[in-house]
Amino acid sequence: xxxxxxxxxxxxxxxxxxxxxxxxxxxxxxxxxxxxxxxxxxxxxxxxxxxxxxxxxxxxxxxxxxxxxxxxxxxxxxxxxxxxxxxxxxxxxxxxxxxxxxxxxxxxxxxxxxxxxxxxxxxxxxxxxxxxxxxxxxxxxxxxxxxxxxxxxxxxxxxxxxxxxxxxxxxxxxxxxxxxxxxxxxxxxxxxxxxxxxxxxxxxxxxxxxxxxxxxxxxxxxxxxxxxxxxxxxxxxxxxxxxxxxxxxxxxxxxxxxxxxxxxxxxxxxxxxxxxxxxxxxxxxxxxxxxxxxxxxxxxxxxxxxxxxxxxxxxxxxxxxxxxxxxxxxxxxxxxxxxxxxxxxxxxxxxxxxxxxxxxxxxxxxxxxxxxxxxxxxxx
Amino acid sequence: xxxxxxxxxxxxxxxxxxxxxxxxxxxxxxxxxxxxxxxxxxxxxxxxxxxxxxxxxxxxxxxxxxxxxxxxxxxxxxxxxxxxxxxxxxxxxxxxxxxxxxxxxxxxxxxxxxxxxxxxxxxxxxxxxxxxxxxxxxxxxxxxxxxxxxxxxxxxxxxxxxxxxxxxxxxxxxxxxxxxxxxxxxxxxxxxxxxxxxxxxxxxxxxxxxxxxxxxxxxxxxxxxxxxxxxxxxxxxxxxxxxxxxxxxxxxxxxxxxxxxxxxxxxxxxxxxxxxxxxxxxxxxxxxxxxxxxxxxxxxxxxxxxxxxxxxxxxxxxxxxxxxxxxxxxxxxxxxxxxxxxxxxxxxxxxxxxxxxxxxxxxxxxxxxxxxxxxxxxxxxxxxxxxxxxxxxxxxxxxxxxxxxxxxxxxxxxxxxxxxxxxxxxxxxxxxxxxxxxxxxxxxxxxxxxxxx
Numbered sequence: 001x002x003x004x005x006x007x008x009x010x011x012x013x014x015x016x017x018x019x020x021x022x023x024x025x026x027x028x029x030x031x032x033x034x035x036x037x038x039x040x041x042x043x044x045x046x047x048x049x050x051x052x053x054x055x056x057x058x059x060x061x062x063x064x065x066x067x068x069x070x071x072x073x074x075x076x077x078x079x080x081x082x083x084x085x086x087x088x089x090x091x092x093x094x095x096x097x098x099x100x101x102x103x104x105x106x107x108x109x110x111x112x113x114x115x116x117x118x119x120x121x122x123x124x125x126x127x128x129x130x131x132x133x134x135x136x137x138x139x140x141x142x143x144x145x146x147x148x149x150x151x152x153x154x155x156x157x158x159x160x161x162x163x164x165x166x167x168x169x170x171x172x173x174x175x176x177x178x179x180x181x182x183x184x185x186x187x188x189x190x191x192x193x194x195x196x197x198x199x200x201x202x203x204x205x206x207x208x209x210x211x212x213x214x215x216x217x218x219x220x221x222x223x224x225x226x227x228x229x230x231x232x233x234x235x236x237x238x239x240x241x242x243x244x245x246x247x248x249x250x251x252x253x254x255x256x257x258x259x260x261x262x263x264x265x266x267x268x269x270x271x272x273x274x275x276x277x278x279x280x281x282x283x284x285x286x287x288x289x290x291x292x293x294x295x296x297x298x299x300x301x302x303x304x305x306x307x308x309x310x311x312x313x314x315x316x317x318x319x320x321x322x323x324x325x326x327x328x329x330x331x332x333x334x335x336x337x338x339x340x341x342x343x344x345x346x347x348x349x350x351x352x353x354x355x356x357x358x359x360x361x362x363x364x365x366x367x368x369x370x371x372x373x374x375x376x377x378x379x380x
Numbered sequence: 381x382x383x384x385x386x387x388x389x390x391x392x393x394x395x396x397x398x399x400x401x402x403x404x405x406x407x408x409x410x411x412x413x414x415x416x417x418x419x420x421x422x423x424x425x426x427x428x429x430x431x432x433x434x435x436x437x438x439x440x441x442x443x444x445x446x447x448x449x450x451x452x453x454x455x456x457x458x459x460x461x462x463x464x465x466x467x468x469x470x471x472x473x474x475x476x477x478x479x480x481x482x483x484x485x486x487x488x489x490x491x492x493x494x495x496x497x498x499x500x501x502x503x504x505x506x507x508x509x510x511x512x513x514x515x516x517x518x519x520x521x522x523x524x525x526x527x528x529x530x531x532x533x534x535x536x537x538x539x540x541x542x543x544x545x546x547x548x549x550x551x552x553x554x555x556x557x558x559x560x561x562x563x564x565x566x567x568x569x570x571x572x573x574x575x576x577x578x579x580x581x582x583x584x585x586x587x588x589x590x591x592x593x594x595x596x597x598x599x600x601x602x603x604x605x606x607x608x609x610x611x612x613x614x615x616x617x618x619x620x621x622x623x624x625x626x627x628x629x630x631x632x633x634x635x636x637x638x639x640x641x642x643x644x645x646x647x648x649x650x651x652x653x654x655x656x657x658x659x660x661x662x663x664x665x666x667x668x669x670x671x672x673x674x675x676x677x678x679x680x681x682x683x684x685x686x687x688x689x690x691x692x693x694x695x696x697x698x699x700x701x702x703x704x705x706x707x708x709x710x711x712x713x714x715x716x717x718x719x720x721x722x723x724x725x726x727x728x729x730x731x732x733x734x735x736x737x738x739x740x741x742x743x744x745x746x747x748x749x750x751x752x753x754x755x756x757x758x759x760x761x762x763x764x765x766x767x768x769x770x771x772x773x774x775x776x777x778x779x780x781x782x783x784x785x786x787x788x789x790x791x792x793x794x795x796x797x798x799x800x801x802x803x804x805x806x807x808x809x810x811x812x813x814x815x816x817x818x819x820x821x822x823x824x825x826x827x828x829x830x831x832x833x
Contacts, residue, residue, distance in 0.1 A: 026404035049408065049431045112438065115431040151464070176482050230430045231462040245429050248464060252483045260564075261595055351591070356482060372481050 001065025003037040004087040005057060007099070011078045013055040014044060016215055016240065019208055021071040022048035032068040034114040035088070037061045042088075045117055046071055051205055052117035052243040066111045067095050077104065117243050118227060121234055126169075126224040130237070133213045133222065135342060136171060136185040137206050139367055142340045144203035145175035152249035156206050159198035172254050173203065178333050179254060179356075179370040199226070200251055201233055205244030209235050212242060258370065259358055262349035264325040266295050267362060268318040270346045273300065274338040276314035277331060280304035283312045284331045290374050292328045295320055295348070304331075327353050328376045337369050390415035390425075393447050400443060409435055414465040423448055423456050426463040433460040499567050502679075503550035509675055511668035514544060517659045521548045521632075525555040528563070528598050528630035532657035534621075538635045539661030540821065541828045542698035545634040548661075549600050552632055556598055564596040570606040577613045586616075594623045598630045604653070605635045609644040609754050618649050631656075636825065669693035669702055676703050682710050687722050700828065742780055742794045748830050749776050761796030774806035779826065781807050 042059040145153035168184040220238040286306035294301040305311040343361035416424040580589040639653035677684035788800035
């Protein structure tokens with residue numbers, strides 16, 4: 001194999017592909033990139049057997065071929081090497097990476113030990129509009145569970161719009177304590193008629209998808225494929241492809257837990273409450289990470305209490321309708337929510353201190369976030 | 381899922397493979413595999429990802445095949461299936477995690493129009509056939525739908541089975557939903573409402589239910605005659621009723637008889653029921669039945685000649701049964717390739733006459749009849765012989781005989797070991813009573829209850 005290219009073209013891609021390399025992998029081959037040179041392109045792949053990433057960069061191919069190369073070493077090397085034209089060439093002694101001022105050699109492993117990431121992609125199932133992906137997935141993915149014991153909750157459910165009148169898809173993630181729901185999302189259009197247009201995609205794949213979309217150079221919608229007879233899902237954008245595995249589990253019936261009404265509703269500035277909650281965290285983290293919100297007519301009082309340490313009370317302006325109420329949440333859940341959503345004004349609805357509270361972005365009724373409160377002892 | 385035999389077999393295989401390959405390879409590639417099935421010389425093996433399968437195929441197909449062949453003793457084909465099989469973790473036999481807190485109390489919600497089933501979207505004013513027998517009801521329903529809460533409140537519609545009460549009520553719901561999707565609408569059957577109340581009392585949490593029912597714009601309750609004798613439920617409905625009317629919400633109710641004639645319904649409730657507009661829907665007349673048939677036939681994509689419609693309309697005066705006859709005529713004509721004409725229709729419908737059979741368990745039938753007459757199922761099988769009980773028991777005998785075609789001996793056994801002569805007597809008795817008009821209507825209601833159970 002012999003190929004030459006501009007280093008900056010490769011370095012833009014290679015650190016992203018590196019996300020699929022697991023540092024902990026016990027199979028040496030998985031610590032490598034597979035680099036293939038064909039038809040004017042250099043194709044770099046990596047996988048930890050759970051997800052895979054493939055990226056292509058334009059290159060001048062003098063001799064087609066393929067090679068594996070230690071992922072960590074080349075990623076680090078490229079990030080510090082001077083930017084210039086580089087030639088990759090395989091020789092019996094190893095892989096030579098040479099530039100005007102650079103000369104390196106790598107030991108390689110047989111390329112046939114490297115797994116094939118995907119076969120026939122099949123036809124495109126969904127096409128996602130690139131501009132809304134970041135916002136809509138970011139609002140949802142953080143609520144997914146990190147716990148592998150509940151497979152269904154460790155992913156994001158992508159489901160065709162729940163009512164016939166609504167366009168787009170619903171995105172849902174929950175860890176059983178909180179839930180994010182984005183309706184009418186993705187501006188997606190289904191390409192193929194299928195009976196089952198809902199899938200659970202691991203949150204890790206979604207996170208990579210967000211990153212891929214952010215780094216994507218110029219406009220490009222994302223094609224979604226679910227190849228026949230596999231449990232794979234493939235996201236392709238321009239020259240980059242992410243391969244993940246669908247979660248085969250039943251997603252809980254989330255629609256049933258979304259409260260239909262409320263007895264208290266309050267509207268506040270997101271940043272103001274976020275700041276107050278952050279401040280309370282100083283005290284809350286000393287104990288059980290709990291903050292209490294007391295919703296009054298024209299303000300929300302945020303309080304945290306750590307016996308033998310101290311306590312704090314902060315006030316935030318708010319416009320409340322309905323009865324005054326109190327509810328307690330885990331600080332982490334509140335902060336997660338605030339840091340993952342856009343929008344300036346947020347509304348909060350609740351029916352009682354033991355029922356889930358609902359956050360919405362004012363002026364955007366396609367999104368809601370639900371948090372299960374923490375039961376606290378009433379103060380004397 | 382993986383059965384135990386396969387799982388033991390696979391463990392043996394893995395045990396041998398483990399000794400042949402490096403530990404790292406074993407852990408990464410083999411650890412989460414499982415044998416799904418071993419039959420007809422094919423071993424299906426599950427592995428969590430397509431990439432793992434690729435490596436297994438490329439590098440270990442022969443190793444696996446050799447080991448499997450050794451144990452099965454014949455030439456086995458190895459097939460890989462991408463599937464995640466949860467591996468039961470050996471030592472820490474943790475009990476499965478309890479349900480996530482958010483999903484513990486999944487409330488049973490009554491069905492919401494448009495979003496959820498319960499109201500048929502095709503039951504609209506446009507699909508309703510109108511004639512003199514139901515015109516008044518139709519006009520009042522459209523008026524109510526146009527301006528909920530301000531014209532007739534409550535609107536109470538009554539009439540025998542199959543005259544279109546449910547259709548009209550759901551049409552109101554659909555119409556209101558179509559024009560004002562933000563209106564909160566609850567359509568619920570009396571049984572559904574009863575269940576809600578019972579559930580709320582059992583969970584000691586009536587406030588939630590109260591809040592839900594008392595914050596809506598349109599409440600539609602079907603078949604309120606079933607509230608008869610249920611005092612607590614009536615009380616709940618009474619309060620809900622008052623609050624909703626005060627708040628200007630619309631209430632629509634239906635029953636098989638006028639409010640004052642519903643027995644065991646509290647006075648204060650029946651008087652409130654009649655406080656708005658009470659309209660009677662009569663059984664569809666001949667012209668309406670023909671019109672209904674034409675509409676339904678069109679829905680099924682069949683162009684029904686008008687004289688055929690008339691012919692079918694002569695056969696029954698229950699609109700539900702009409703549809704049944706029509707569907708049967710269409711099906712038979714399609715399967716046998718005959719055209720539906722006035723000549724063939726008689727023959728078609730008389731063939732395989734009798735009730736459209738549906739599979740019921742005797743217990744379902746007994747339960748439904750008991751709830752209709754409001755008696756305990758245990759009494760039915762017990763020895764007591766009060767006149768009322770005896771009559772219900774005989775009705776049960778009759779229905780078991782006619783619907784399920786059970787033998788007299790079997791029916792005797794089902795009803796608490798009664799002699800077959802008792803059953804024969806009971807069935808004959810009811811057959812005699814059926815000549816009486818009001819009783820036959822009662823039977824019709826029981827049967828329709830069963831059919832819709």
